[in-house]
Amino acid sequence: MEWNLLDECKDARRIGIGGHIRPDGDCVGACLSMCMYLKKCLPQAQVKVFLEKPADIFHEIKGFEEIDSEFGEEAPFDVFFVLDCGEDRLGNARKYFPAAKKRINIDHHVTNTGCGDLNYIRPEVGSTCELVYDLIDCEKLDRELAMALYIGIIHDTGIFQYSNTTPATMEKGAKLIGYGFDFPRLIQETFYQKTYIQSNIMGRALLESIRFLDGRCIVSCMDRKTMQFYDAEPEDLDGIVNQLRNIKGIDCAIFMYQTDVLEYKVSLRTSEKVNAAEVAAFFGGGGHVRAAGCTMRGTFHDCVNNLAVHIEKQLENA
Ligand code: AMP
Numbered sequence: 001m002e003w004n005l006l007d008e009c010k011d012a013r014r015i016g017i018g019g020h021i022r023p024d025g026d027c028v029g030a031c032l033s034m035c036m037y038l039k040k041c042l043p044q045a046q047v048k049v050f051l052e053k054p055a056d057i058f059h060e061i062k063g064f065e066e067i068d069s070e071f072g073e074e075a076p077f078d079v080f081f082v083l084d085c086g087e088d089r090l091g092n093a094r095k096y097f098p099a100a101k102k103r104i105n106i107d108h109h110v111t112n113t114g115c116g117d118l119n120y121i122r123p124e125v126g127s128t129c130e131l132v133y134d135l136i137d138c139e140k141l142d143r144e145l146a147m148a149l150y151i152g153i154i155h156d157t158g159i160f161q162y163s164n165t166t167p168a169t170m171e172k173g174a175k176l177i178g179y180g181f182d183f184p185r186l187i188q189e190t191f192y193q194k195t196y197i198q199s200n201i202m203g204r205a206l207l208e209s210i211r212f213l214d215g216r217c218i219v220s221c222m223d224r225k226t227m228q229f230y231d232a233e234p235e236d237l238d239g240i241v242n243q244l245r246n247i248k249g250i251d252c253a254i255f256m257y258q259t260d261v262l263e264y265k266v267s268l269r270t271s272e273k274v275n276a277a278e279v280a281a282f283f284g285g286g287g288h289v290r291a292a293g294c295t296m297r298g299t300f301h302d303c304v305n306n307l308a309v310h311i312e313k314q315l316e317n318a
């Protein structure tokens, strides 16, 4: 490591932290744990987290209530952190990026080339929270900080299940639960638990799914009308694509939901036979080898046909 986190921030008065749009557990965990750590180590600094309003399931993480989702005018930050994404997916927080005196990008997306003056991009690591863990002084860990990091790690590794889980991930998980938070309840309430409506939507998405490419690929789509019928937000659709991926024989699962007229947010989950990041990157998105996403324009059928060309090519070469 060529730079030290606290050295880089030691003279800063105002520190900003931003993460990606539609923040997930890793993003919320990374932003709030970084905020807690910096406040603890640099009491003279003002530290502020800017994120689109995260799902309520994360409300127990310390600092959740202080997240700024208004994105008002701010004087230039001395240091601005971009966590779990690059500049392009900062959403409204992007406006603080150009004026910041020092920009630090910490991320694990293989498609991120590093947007900061200082970068710590490690695609081989399962979560940004793991990277934050690596960068902080473990002596400063406490129960709240540990819980925030743990939430990020479990969400991006599917509770230590996905192939991005390493012995080091497990060791960090072990150290973190040593701080004594109620991890079985956290896993249940932030990862597995669904509201009745969310379960209805999941059921509908599974029921309406279509297999193609000799049954190796599956797609399900939710249009705006259906989302309005259930009064569903994008966060209510989390987990659907993973459930599709669990179906026997599937090498590539696609879930898409309509974001505008002729526009869809697409999520991909794949087996080792398909590189999801490559497919998503072709359509201007990105992510990881087994989990990636993009936004596509066109009709549902156009989008699926365009995706199928790339997926089929990879399946043939596998
Ligand atoms: P999702 O399917 O939205 O859950 O995303 C799967 C993974 O790909 C997550 O790690 C996302 O952060 C990442 N991802 C999704 N959409 C994009 C995008 N447009 N650009 C880069 N990464 C993305």
Ligand code: MN
Pocket: 020, 024, 026, 027, 084
């Ligand atoms: Mn994320």
Ligand code: MN
Pocket: 026, 027, 084, 108, 126, 127, 128, 156
């Ligand atoms: Mn992540």
